[in-house]
Amino acid sequence: MSTRSEAIGKPSTSRRTKDTSFRVALLACVGISVLLLGVLLVDIVSDGAARLNLDFITSFSSISADQSGIQAALWGTIWIMGVCAIFIVPVGVATAIYLEEYADATRWYNRLIEVNIQNLAAVPSIVYGILGLAFLVRGPLSLGPVVLAGGLTLALLVLPVVIIAGREAIRAVPPSIREGSMALGATQWQTIWKQVLPAAIPGVATGVILALSRAIGETAPLIVVGAATFIAFNPDGLGADFTAMPIQIFDWISRPSNDVNDYRPLAAAGILLLMILLLAMNSVAIWLRNRYEQKW
Amino acid sequence: MEAASTAAAKGRAEAPSLRAARRRWGEDIIKALLVVAAFVSVLTTTGIVLSLLGETISFFGDVGVGEYFLGTDWTPLFEPASFGVLPLVLGTMLISAVAMVVAIPLGLAAAIYLSEYANPRVRKIIKPILELLAGVPTIVFGFFALTFFTPEVLRGLFGSDVAIFNGLSAGIIIGFLIVPTVASISEDSMSAVPQSLREGAFGLGAAKIQTSMRVVFPAALSGIVASIVLGFSRAVGETMVVVIAAGTQPQWGANLFKAMETMTAFIAATAKGDAATGSVAYKTIFAVGTTLFVITLVFNLISIRFVRKHRQVYE
Numbered sequence: 001m002s003t004r005s006e007a008i009g010k011p012s013t014s015r016r017t018k019d020t021s022f023r024v025a026l027l028a029c030v031g032i033s034v035l036l037l038g039v040l041l042v043d044i045v046s047d048g049a050a051r052l053n054l055d056f057i058t059s060f061s062s063i064s065a066d067q068s069g070i071q072a073a074l075w076g077t078i079w080i081m082g083v084c085a086i087f088i089v090p091v092g093v094a095t096a097i098y099l100e101e102y103a104d105a106t107r108w109y110n111r112l113i114e115v116n117i118q119n120l121a122a123v124p125s126i127v128y129g130i131l132g133l134a135f136l137v138r139g140p141l142s143l144g145p146v147v148l149a150g151g152l153t154l155a156l157l158v159l160p161v162v163i164i165a166g167r168e169a170i171r172a173v174p175p176s177i178r179e180g181s182m183a184l185g186a187t188q189w190q191t192i193w194k195q196v197l198p199a200a201i202p203g204v205a206t207g208v209i210l211a212l213s214r215a216i217g218e219t220a221p222l223i224v225v226g227a228a229t230f231i232a233f234n235p236d237g238l239g240a241d242f243t244a245m246p247i248q249i250f251d252w253i254s255r256p257s258n259d260v261n262d263y264r265p266l267a268a269a270g271i272l273l274l275m276i277l278l279l280a281m282n283s284v285a286i287w288l289r290n291r292y293e294q295k296w
Numbered sequence: 297m298e299a300a301s302t303a304a305a306k307g308r309a310e311a312p313s314l315r316a317a318r319r320r321w322g323e324d325i326i327k328a329l330l331v332v333a334a335f336v337s338v339l340t341t342t343g344i345v346l347s348l349l350g351e352t353i354s355f356f357g358d359v360g361v362g363e364y365f366l367g368t369d370w371t372p373l374f375e376p377a378s379f380g381v382l383p384l385v386l387g388t389m390l391i392s393a394v395a396m397v398v399a400i401p402l403g404l405a406a407a408i409y410l411s412e413y414a415n416p417r418v419r420k421i422i423k424p425i426l427e428l429l430a431g432v433p434t435i436v437f438g439f440f441a442l443t444f445f446t447p448e449v450l451r452g453l454f455g456s457d458v459a460i461f462n463g464l465s466a467g468i469i470i471g472f473l474i475v476p477t478v479a480s481i482s483e484d485s486m487s488a489v490p491q492s493l494r495e496g497a498f499g500l501g502a503a504k505i506q507t508s509m510r511v512v513f514p515a516a517l518s519g520i521v522a523s524i525v526l527g528f529s530r531a532v533g534e535t536m537v538v539v540i541a542a543g544t545q546p547q548w549g550a551n552l553f554k555a556m557e558t559m560t561a562f563i564a565a566t567a568k569g570d571a572a573t574g575s576v577a578y579k580t581i582f583a584v585g586t587t588l589f590v591i592t593l594v595f596n597l598i599s600i601r602f603v604r605k606h607r608q609v610y611e
């Protein structure tokens with residue numbers, strides 16, 4: 001940029017001040033957002049760090065704030081994330097493969113699928129909760145507010161994330177790989193399965209982790225689905241009642257605190273644990289991307 | 297072989313046919329399975345629409361359409377029950393408007409800075425930090441709004457007029473959490489503006505601020521509008537921040553210092569109460585859900601349209 005401005009001569013001083021102050025104003029705006037994030041993190045660490053210890057992780061929820069812990073919610077979250085992953089990996093990847101490798105984009109039904117996915121990505125998460133309530137928990141499937149219903153609801157919610165990331169990863173594999181494979185006599189599916197997918201796996205895996213890290217913090221759909229707020233046992237299967245970390249945190253936030261029972265540090269400790277999990281998941285995603293990113 | 301090549305000539309004349317000489321059933325089955333997977337997303341939308349419509353129609357069997365859309369009193373769960381949805385819509389719109397007042401300037405400033413001013417090294421630091429804002433679960437923002445932003449910041453500025461649950465705090469915090477939405481889509485469309493436009497402006501002697509604001513900004517306008525519309529749609533659909541920080545007390549008025557209930561907050565609060573299937577409370581979840589879904593759908597489709605338009609110009 002600097003070489004260009006030299007080529008056209010130095011702008012006048014007043015203009016340069018204007019330019020500099022604009023730049024400073026822009027930076028200040030960025031700074032405000034960064035500052036808010038910083039204050040948020042500091043606030044949560046200072047509220048919750050003292051409460052976050054092994055007892056907190058191994059205790060169940062209790063009326064007494066001092067004895068409460070997050071074990072049932074932690075296991076509930078692990079269970080529903082498992083259900084979620086088992087659903088979104090095959091369905092998301094298959095959709096991405098279909099749209100990138102097979103679909104003729106000029107056909108109306110393929111365009112419909114695309115616009116539909118774009119729109120689904122922006123449907124409010126609570127609406128997915130209503131879908132889960134009406135179709136999975138009650139209505140046709142009548143599963144009740146169990147692990148399977150919660151996991152599937154979140155899976156439908158984050159499916160567009162996996163599809164979009166998967167498509168990008170598949171698109172990044174150069175056509176020459178496919179042409180080479182087909183020239184050697186491989187069928188279309190052999191080409192996809194043996195050449196395209198292996199090359200796209202880092203991108204797909206990153207997408208899956210990002211999707212799960214969105215699902216793990218989602219609260220609203222689980223509230224509507226009817227996840228329990230007070231449970232003193234770990235889920236033991238797909239049909240078990242469950243609670244999840246964000247639900248437990250929400251419960252602690254909404255309880256009135258007093259001198260005897262202060263639930264606020266509990267909520268902050270739960271949030272800290274959630275954020276640590278998120279950080280770990282995102283680190284894995286970034287590591288995957290850097291480690292296996294291929295330049296063609 | 298000949299049949300295959302004529303078929304190819306009909307379809308894509310330039311590409312050689314990749315069709316196998318004989319039909320491969322395995323390949324066809326796999327393709328069919330992939331199509332089924334792709335239709336899961338279509339089924340999801342169908343499921344959403346069906347689940348919303350069924351109970352909503354049944355809701356309007358009990359409550360008049362006029363009462364619902366024109367009424368200004370929302371007390372569906374108490375006697376005497378009243379089903380005017382306008383206070384919820386007003387609360388949603390006010391809080392979303394506050395959010396946009398925060399998100400538009402901050403988001404666009406970040407987009408202009410990242411696209412036009414920042415060098416690659418600074419970009420590499422700032423972008424992930426902004427993305428982190430989008431990655432923090434919204435319940436965390438709700439907790440922050442209730443336990444820090446309202447008592448420490450808003451009460452510090454405006455005194456004790458500010459209620460514990462208030463629309464202003466929720467709106468401002470939602471604004472911050474949609475800054476990344478506005479910033480990243482706007483930045484994409486600004487980066488997509490051809491370099492030649494900037495060079496032309498510089499060649500005519502324009503300063504950087506003029507180039508950014510009068511050349512790049514208008515050229516990227518459709519993407520910028522799309523980002524704002526999508527951000528607004530996200531604000532309308534946001535649940536946890538409002539349910540925690542704005543309360544669940546409907547307000548037919550515009551006092552941002554007082555509690556307000558949004559459509560999403562009502563759904564969450566009512567569903568949490570475990571409404572029995574078929575009860576009026578259960579049906580209101582769906583009626584309000586439909587209202588919310590239709591509003592966000594309209595905004596999403598507008599946004600998708602604007603993104604399309606901008607792609608057509610530069611690709």
